[in-house]
Amino acid sequence: MQPSNRVSSSGAGSAADAHNQFITFRLGEQEYGVDIMVVREIKGWSETTSIPNAPRFIQGVINLRGIIVPIMDLRARLGMELTRPTPMHVMIIITTGTRTTGLLVDAVSDIISVAPDAIKPLPDMGSAVHENLLTGLVAVGERMVSLVSLEGLIGTGALANADLPLQSAA
Numbered sequence: 008m009q010p011s012n013r014v015s016s017s018g019a020g021s022a023a024d025a026h027n028q029f030i031t032f033r034l035g036e037q038e039y040g041v042d043i044m045v046v047r048e049i050k051g052w053s054e055t056t057s058i059p060n061a062p063r064f065i066q067g068v069i070n071l072r073g074i075i076v077p078i079m080d081l082r083a084r085l086g087m088e089l090t091r092p093t094p095m096h097v098m099i100i101i102t103t104g105t106r107t108t109g110l111l112v113d114a115v116s117d118i119i120s121v122a123p124d125a126i127k128p129l130p131d132m133g134s135a136v137h138e139n140l141l142t143g144l145v146a147v148g149e150r151m152v153s154l155v156s157l158e159g160l161i162g163t164g165a166l167a168n169a170d171l172p173l174q175s176a177a
Contacts, residue, residue: 025122025123026120026121026122026123027042027120027121027123027126028042028043028044028118028119028120028121029041029042029043029118029119029121029145029152029154030043030046030049030099030115030117030118031115031116031117031118031119031147031152032097032099032110032112032113032114032115032116033112033113033114033116034081034082034085034087034112034113035082035087035113037153038116038150038151038152038153039081039112039152039153039154039155040119040145040152040153040154040155041099041101041110041154041155041157042157043118045101045102045103045157046099046100046101047100047101047102047107048100049097049098049099049100049115050097050098050100051094051096051097051098052092052093052094052095052096052097052098052111053069053098055067055068055069055078056068056069058077061077063083063089064079064080064081064083064084064089065077065078065079065080066078066079066080066090066092066111069098069109071100071107071109074107076100076107076108076109077108077109078098078108078109078110078111079108079109079110079111079160079161080111081110081111081112081155081160082111082112082113084140084160085140090111090113092111095113095114096111096112096113096114097111097112097113097114097115098110098111098112099112099115101157103157103158103161103162106161108161119145119147119152121145125145125146126142126143126144126145126154127143127144127145127146128143128144129141129143129144139156139159140155140156140159140160141153141154141155141156141159142154142155142156142159
């Protein structure tokens with residue numbers, strides 16, 4: 008008996024399957040995913056208002072129907088260069104607990120359904136910081152999707168240590 012494919016694109020799989028769904032998005036050539044259950048909405052880029060002394064990866068804030076939402080440049084937060092937003096960029100608005108945050112990404116790709124056993128642990132690369140920002144890896148066909156840890160990005164205490172370099176000083 009052949010094992011079934013554990014990862015499928017949107018719409019595949021029944022409600023009885025114990026799959027998690029993730030919205031996937033691109034940062035450059037890399038693909039990442041966040042749990043669909045925390046996504047409030049996806050919207051096109053709009054200008055932000057700068058906040059003095061904010062971490063360098065915070066683009067600023069927007070007023071989203073009366074809620075002030077900080078917009079995190081996810082590319083910069085993950086140790087890449089700062090994004091110079093264009094009308095082609097997208098903001099994924101997420102809500103975790105009582106915190107609403109926008110994630111600035113290059114483009115939204117897909118919705119994937121993933122069995123828990125299809126999520127592979129990160130390889131040991133000598134940096135605990137990377138492990139705090141990612142929860143695992145999923146192979147989807149020929150591509151690899153890195154799953155983002157929202158707790159690591161915006162959880163309690165995460166922003167207090169946010170300007171630490173992603174490279175190990177060892």
